[in-house]
Amino acid sequence: MSTGGADARTPLTVGTAGHIDHGKTWLVRALTGKDTDRLPEERRRGISIDLGYAPLDLPDGRRLSVVDVPGHERFVRTMVAGATGIDLFLLVVDAGEGARPQTHEHLAILRLLGVERGVVAVTKADAVDPETLELVQEEARELVPGAEVVAVSAKTGVGLDELRSALAGVAAGVERARADRPTRLWVDRSFSLSGIGTVVTGTLWSGSLGEGDELVVEPGRRRVRVRSVQVHDRPVERAEAGQRVAVALPGVERRTIARGEALVEPGAYPVTYRLDVALDELAPIADGARVLLHLGTAHAAARVVRLGERWAQLRLSAPVVAARGDRVILRGETTLGGGVVIDPAPPRHRDAARVELLERGDVAATIHAPVRVDLLRHLLDGELGGVERAGPWAFSRSWLAELEGALRERIAAADPIDPGIPAPPEPWASDVVSLLPFELRGAKLYLPGAAPSLGGRGDEAAELEGRLASAGVRATKVDDGELARFLEATGRLVRLGNGYAMSADAYEVAKDVLVREASAAGEIGLARFRDLVGTGRRDAQLLLERFDRDGLTRRVGDSRVLRRAAQTP
Numbered sequence: 001m002s003t004g005g006a007d008a009r010t011p012l013t014v015g016t017a018g019h020i021d022h023g024k025t026w027l028v029r030a031l032t033g034k035d036t037d038r039l040p041e042e043r044r045r046g047i048s049i050d051l052g053y054a055p056l057d058l059p060d061g062r063r064l065s066v067v068d069v070p071g072h073e074r075f076v077r078t079m080v081a082g083a084t085g086i087d088l089f090l091l092v093v094d095a096g097e098g099a100r101p102q103t104h105e106h107l108a109i110l111r112l113l114g115v116e117r118g119v120v121a122v123t124k125a126d127a128v129d130p131e132t133l134e135l136v137q138e139e140a141r142e143l144v145p146g147a148e149v150v151a152v153s154a155k156t157g158v159g160l161d162e163l164r165s166a167l168a169g170v171a172a173g174v175e176r177a178r179a180d181r182p183t184r185l186w187v188d189r190s191f192s193l194s195g196i197g198t199v200v201t202g203t204l205w206s207g208s209l210g211e212g213d214e215l216v217v218e219p220g221r222r223r224v225r226v227r228s229v230q231v232h233d234r235p236v237e238r239a240e241a242g243q244r245v246a247v248a249l250p251g252v253e254r255r256t257i258a259r260g261e262a263l264v265e266p267g268a269y270p271v272t273y274r275l276d277v278a279l280d281e282l283a284p285i286a287d288g289a290r291v292l293l294h295l296g297t298a299h300a301a302a303r304v305v306r307l308g309e310r311w312a313q314l315r316l317s318a319p320v321v322a323a324r325g326d327r328v329i330l331r332g333e334t335t336l337g338g339g340v341v342i343d344p345a346p347p348r349h350r351d352a353a354r355v356e357l358l359e360r361g362d363v364a365a366t367i368h369a370p371v372r373v374d375l376l377r378h379l380l381d382g383e384l385g386g387v388e389r390a391g392p393w394a395f396s397r398s399w400l401a402e403l404e405g406a407l408r409e410r411i412a413a414a415d416p417i418d419p420g421i422p423a424p425p426e427p428w429a430s431d432v433v434s435l436l437p438f439e440l441r442g443a444k445l446y447l448p449g450a451a452p453s454l455g456g457r458g459d460e461a462a463e464l465e466g467r468l469a470s471a472g473v474r475a476t477k478v479d480d481g482e483l484a485r486f487l488e489a490t491g492r493l494v495r496l497g498n499g500y501a502m503s504a505d506a507y508e509v510a511k512d513v514l515v516r517e518a519s520a521a522g523e524i525g526l527a528r529f530r531d532l533v534g535t536g537r538r539d540a541q542l543l544l545e546r547f548d549r550d551g552l553t554r555r556v557g558d559s560r561v562l563r564r565a566a567q568t569p
């Protein structure tokens with residue numbers, strides 16, 4: 001953050017404002033020597049259509065960047081793109097006409113964008129009598145209280161020196177607070193230069209930018225590498241926040257990059273379809289209203305979801321790059337209002353309380369269930385305090401307590417034969433569950449030291465064991481899989497395929513038969529094994545398959561041979 005006013009080296013941008021034909025472009029030309037109406041159509045029609053740029057040298061040695069905007073009511077959209085990111089305004093009022101509709105609309109937009117300082121030029125002073133000039137100056141003073149009002153003529157040069165000093169005076173008092181944020185440049189033009197390739201220009205909103213920097217063009221996440229940077233046609237090593245820069249981007253197709261996109265530090269800003277904003281309404285904006293949102297040089301259709309009196313969630317038709325504190329403009333037929341971004345990447349919600357907390361900077365109070373800390377970065381000025389952390393997650397203490405309670409309840413209801421429950425499937429589970437007093441075994445959670453028990457099913461188990469014992473080497477279908485697993489884990493039965501089981505004793509007998517015969521004969525077939533064990537063909541088959549799974553045997557054609565480890569010496 002800057003402390004006092006800007007010294008003469010602080011790069012600042014001044015933007016014109018004012019009704020069509022009031023003399024903005026002529027005044028810029030008189031001040032800078034540069035005609036910013038360069039399009040053939042602009043020259044033919046005598047109006048500005050696109051943004052114009054020129055450097056302006058002031059008597060105190062400061063060099064301002066001037067952005068000249070069109071005044072036509074159809075081009076307010078372009079005016080907003082030009083006015084965004086400027087530090088001070090130069091409002092132009094025609095001495096013969098006084099304030100007109102876009103004088104007021106541009107002023108309102110400047111205020112909504114937070115551009116509070118500037119100078120009013122009452123121009124074409126040569127074309128009116130002194131009384132009219134005095135009246136219009138008086139009107140201008142009332143319209144923009146606190147701003148110096150200077151009568152000028154682009155035609156005769158009258159008042160230009162006074163205007164330059166007035167601008168220098170205002171510039172000296174401007175504070176900038178964007179330098180310490182990550183790099184973000186809003187593109188306002190792109191063109192190609194032979195031998196250089198694609199060049200984009202824009203106002204560097206924050207951070208710095210220099211040769212070799214790896215940046216991304218958002219939305220779209222295209223990686224680009226900066227080849228060179230110029231400020232006012234002069235190469236610089238690094239451009240700083242506030243400067244108007246031209247950036248050469250080799251390997252980028254000119255048509256793929258345009259006004260409304262931003263060149264940013266990778267990952268530093270969210271690209272978002274939703275913005276939570278504190279509203280500033282010029283006219284009442286209804287819940288559900290469809291508006292055009294302007295942010296930086298970008299615009300997108302948006303639906304306004306009101307969150308109480310003061311806030312709204314803007315749901316956009318196309319994503320924009322945003323940061324907390326960004327100013328937005330909302331327009332319909334005319335400018336309806338604006339807002340300050342409170343959450344640049346909010347969830348879909350209608351929760352006014354959440355925005356109120358965030359507006360106060362109380363990020364922690366909005367956190368309950370786990371959210372990734374890196375996504376909160378966009379809301380934070382410093383470190384995140386007052387929340388629980390695990391790995392990349394932040395969550396509230398009360399949420400953790402609720403989770404523990406819910407898991408305990410489910411564990412209490414689990415089958416005592418396997419008294420665990422599946423661990424939560426959410427991505428935070430592995431980080432968060434380790435904070436709780438449970439044991440993770442495989443993918444299941446248990447109370448510490450919990451052991452399987454039959455609970456109230458001792459009778460069922462005894463009955464099953466009895467049936468298995470009397471079945472001998474004949475397989476028995478067991479419907480209760482839990483019980484079968486429990487009895488197998490405690491060494492009382494062996495599960496075969498298809499839900500069949502055999503007592504552990506009978507299984508050992510069958511195994512013994514197999515090992516003996518296969519050791520003696522070198523191999524054993526299904527029929528031979530069946531005859532030796534004295535069971536049916538299906539059960540013999542189930543037993544052989546289980547031996548294979550246990551690593552005792554291996555199939556060779558229609559027979560089994562013992563694996564090396566199972567061979568008797």
Ligand SMILES: Nc1nc2c(ncn2[C@@H]2O[C@H](COP(=O)(O)OP(=O)(O)OP(=O)(O)O)[C@@H](O)[C@H]2O)c(=O)[nH]1
Pocket residue numbers: 018019020021022023024025026027046047048049069070071072092123124125126127152153154155156
């Ligand atoms: N007599 C006189 N005429 C002026 C002066 N400045 C501008 N004009 C006249 O006003 C016309 C419009 O001036 P511009 O500078 O193009 O007006 P603008 O505000 O840039 O217009 P838009 O960009 O279309 O909004 C010019 O073509 C001149 O004829 C001035 O100082 N004195």
Ligand SMILES: [Mg+2]
Pocket residue numbers: 024025026037047048068069070071
């Ligand atoms: Mg113009």
